[in-house]
Amino acid sequence: MAYEPPASEVQVTTSGLNIVTHGNVQQALADLDAGVVAATRNLGAYGPNTGPASCIAETISRKTINSISSPLGSGSLRGVLVDLKAGQVITNISWQAGSTALSGGSHQWFALLNAAGVVLAVTSDDTSNAWAASTAKTLNLTTPYTILTTGGYYVAKCVVATTMPTFGAYISGVNFANWTTTPYACGAATGFTGPATVGSTVTLSSSVQFDYGWVS
Secondary structure: OOOOOOOEEEEEEOOEEEEEEOOOHHHHHHHHHHHHHHHOOOOEOOEOOOOOOOOOEEOOOHHHOOEEOOOOOOOOEEEEEEEEOOOOEEEEEEEEEOOOOOEEEEEEEEEEEEOOOEEEEEEOOOOOOOOOOOOEEEEEEEEEEEOOOOEEEEEEEEEEEEEOOOEEEEEOOOOOHHHOOOOOOEEEEOOOOOOOOOOOEOOOEEOOEEEOEEEO
């Protein structure tokens, strides 16, 4: 039987995606689209991206979750450093609650910061809306943000409530040296209420509690 080449081949190179067609242009375009979608899913901090289909990057791989985190102090912001690539468009941020639901909430918002702690984008404030145990909450950024430079960015959350939710997390028993060198792999700050101002700088201290969240 004579060899029949595939309609197209998607090739990933250091300079991007190439597509080699073999006559079927419609199929080639479909394969290219599928290849681009696959390429937008970044590796997680501790392994392959295991998030939902829309996930661009996650704070940790779901396979590494080993704890239910201690609740954040009310008004505290915690961010986990993730790798994002130039050209990726971040529309919303999600976090996964653990076994404790939010109660008496007044502010709930998420943010994207650069490695220096500068606030690049924030979500709307979800104020007193419910956040049930063992459920993910997704909030839209007020304006989608296009990543300009490949590198590390903090995906952060802040909740003000009487009873703070817990989160699925990876918690390290050791504060390794690379976690205490800026930019911190996980950082926290206190004293917030409503959403931080875009363009402001948040001073983060090191944390070893990596809560599970993702951007899409």
